[in-house]
Amino acid sequence: MNTHKTIPEFTSYEEMEAFCDTQDLGKYWDQTEPAEFEISPQARRRYLVSVDCDLLLRVQHIARIRGITTESLVNILLEQRLHELELQQAS
Template structure:
């Protein structure tokens, strides 16, 4: 544990993401606290859109290289 280090205050989500990309939450676990929140999956909306064949082909290739379905790649951006 890094008791001498504190989780810094961040000015942006990008700054926070850059920090956590290079640090382990395990090193700061003692500084975290439990929170309660509501999760409403029914709040999601689905839209049907047309996608150009070339764009779809690129998405499918990218999804294959990442080992996920094209639907998951579009849905979650992974």
């Protein structure tokens, strides 16, 4: 009996996270590859910002549909809106 399973394909980081949180990864260890990386403390910082509950639910819903994290969608939306405001200010 083969006890080794194949790692499934994921369509989002959330799917991968859910898989890793619920599985014994020892069964998949032979399918992994070593990785080397460095993490810079300045690369990303988190800030606590109060968000209206209904607004947060809407953002989470759209993020789920797009297969991205809520954080990523918030950053995309902020970047787009700031760009629009900067263009308005420049004209």
